[in-house]
Amino acid sequence: MKKSLSVIAALALTTNAAFAAPVQITWWHGMGGANEQVINQVAEKFNAAQANCAITPVSKGTYEEALASGIAAFRSGEQPNILQVFDAGAATIISAKGATIPAEDLLSQNGHKLDRDAFIDGIRNFYADADGKFIGMPFNSSAPIMYINTDAFTKAGVAPPKTWEEFEAVAPKLKEAGYVPLVASQLTWMLFENFFSRNNIQMASNNNGYDSIEGTTLNATAPEMIAFWNKLKEWHTAGLFGFYGAGWADNQKPFEEGKVALWIGSSGSFGGLSKTATMPFSADFIPYVAAIGEGNKSSFIGGAALFAMSGKPEAENKCSADFFNFLTTTEIQTFYHQATGYVAITKAAYEASKAEGWYDKHPVAEVGIKQLLLPTGEWSKGYRLGFYPQIRAVEEREFNKIFSGETTVEDAFKAIETEGNDLLAKFAKTAG
Template sequence: MRKSSKFGFLALLLLSLFALVACTNSDSSSSEKDGNEGETEKEVVTTEEGKTVISFWHAMSGAGQTSLDAIVADFNASQDKYEVQAEFQGSYEESLTKLRSVGGTKDAPAITQVFEVGTKYMIDSGFIEPIQNFIDKDKYDLSQLEENILNYYTVDDQLYSMPFNSSTPVMLYNKDAFKAAGLDPEKAPETFSEVIDAAAKLKTDDMKGFSMLTYGWFFEELVATQGGLYVNEENGRAGDATEATFNGPEGLNAFNFLDTMNKAGTFGNFGTNWDDIRAAFQSGKVAMYMDSSAGVKGIIDNAPFEVGAAYIPYADEVKRNGVVIGGASLWMSKGIAEAEQEAAWEFMKYLTTPEIQARWHLETGYFAINPSAYEEQNVKDAWEVTPQLKVTVDQLQSTEPSIATQGALISVFPESRQQIVTALENLYQGMDAQEALDAAAEGTNRAIEIANKTK
């Protein structure tokens, strides 16, 4: 997952634009098809060699952008029919805001990368052509892709977008600190109570025992791994959700887990910035924390001590259910030329090949959406050197498919996550756990109500 400081503002912007999107999208599509108001069909752009050119809007920066640009270049060189132009559009939120101005029209990019919590919005928007249409037409074998990744993006038995950069949370820990505290460095704590006990033993004058970024995604995962749902209507997958359910027993277990350590002085609160919590871990200010699987390799390469990787913790009274996929997927635009859609589909298929997915996994830390990639020799060699990477894959593949681990669908997820951030901050300042959760649920309910009314 990637961080964003703009969730609150852009979520409010999203709500204010829902009515406009709902009213204008179908009009622009019909105008385009019927040629109303003098509109003419946009010509397909081709290269001098006759290749169909398509735009691919993405939000990858840093190592992700470097890897993606190279993969796009290799695709363009691998055949003589299509040319993909990868265009960085800023953060996930910024890219989605730009898409709203052209979505559903002939001026939309052929492919847009959208973060996982934008799934419900994209389905409702009318901007997109479900990938399932191309899967069925091409008889593409979906069984070759990772089931627990496909589950998130499958709604009503349709795959709406192609998974791409996929990640889950993982617990990282300082093996040297474990040894110093008399704990087994090869056996990480698994349950909430075990983490609480280990945090107490790991705490020193300079080091806290455990930490978690003040970010809604991690809370969602702690609820899901207990089998809890985030919203009603079967996590928003049986119909439009109308209210939050994360303030039930599972959410309270997670808040009490954090509250116990916070009151005991064994919890380190390093705020909402990913860089800050990672720096705290690498500098020995905290012994255990939760991170994204995509960040594991970077932490291992930069920490001055041996890093352990483990599954995220779960409540003692339940069984572990697993994790919900995070990251983003690729959406195909509706309203563009058929030749552009064909080019987009061919590029998406190229991205799912084992060779490309192996490369993407090793260069970025994201999961391979095609698990055959893990059989590639370069991946096997890398896992020998960095076995922690395999732990993240094992956690994903051992996840029990269910409504809980499939993930929730609501169009106002960014705003709901901000509600959780506020609730966590209030918890750490002494507010009652249930009271803090209930306030977050009420804020989420208001946002859902507005979104449903303006849909």
């Protein structure tokens, strides 16, 4: 980076500053495959739209690897200008004050204005501080939604469920029709974290962790949660719920093959699923528990945000700010939303896609955003929990144990709470 800068500087001198060379900035992200191509296109669009800055996106593997690389690079002073950090890593980077420049400050320092209200509600809080100031720049956001194998429902002669009670009623008929009624990928995100949001139940003390990292505890053993998972376990035993381990694809594959009636996946899965599914499908919100009486609230967002790393020269920060501003334009938002299946994060991009008739052609693409636009409950704004990637690993371990019969639901959630609280306490020590 420094070398290329000095080369540029030398070049600029020799050409007598006839052409001002663009300021180079780097962007590390955790996307691969088709989504990486789209990121490259976004970068090209930015570079073509102005001449002062040139951004170079670099894929660092998965979300976790991108965060780990960013941290390692920061420690040795080689950090990129912009780092993509995923939902579960939000607390790690946001609590590290001084590692990043809050997105909102960066924009205002460089003459841009960030309009918080332009963003969709569910997206506004997740990467913001307790006062609502944007620390991260929301980028690719997704919601967990329920995909529906329409053939299965026609054959069974029933309607797709809106609530878990309705699911319980129709599931045996789907089974009789020869389908596995329900399968879900990444239970941590789908049926744990978003069980809290969809049913408006507190997930952690200290306002879901937003108010303080000191003394935050997990509310994993909420009675509603235990009751629901006992149902899930019951359904698994009765052959109404299929579970094939913590791997995402292992649970998606049987749905693609048309063996499963309902699959809970990401709204971002839509693009890939359109190519791989062997049967027609539609989608709807993840069910909620009607008996709790709070249900059908918006879900937490998943996906990732972009963070401007500190310790960079002013000129480069200016470019990062320009790029963030560029990303919020309706044109780019609409492009990104339609090319990837991630939800539109600004209201304007949503309206633009609607006006274009995009959702008439692709109704599934609207489900995630509609779910995020549902009324927000007190507890569906988001969570801010340190070492959350590790807590997720504990959840994954215990969920596997539940379905392989090694533990009971009660013990599993007790273990998640105990080990989760230990990790939260440890995080408070490191960050404090």
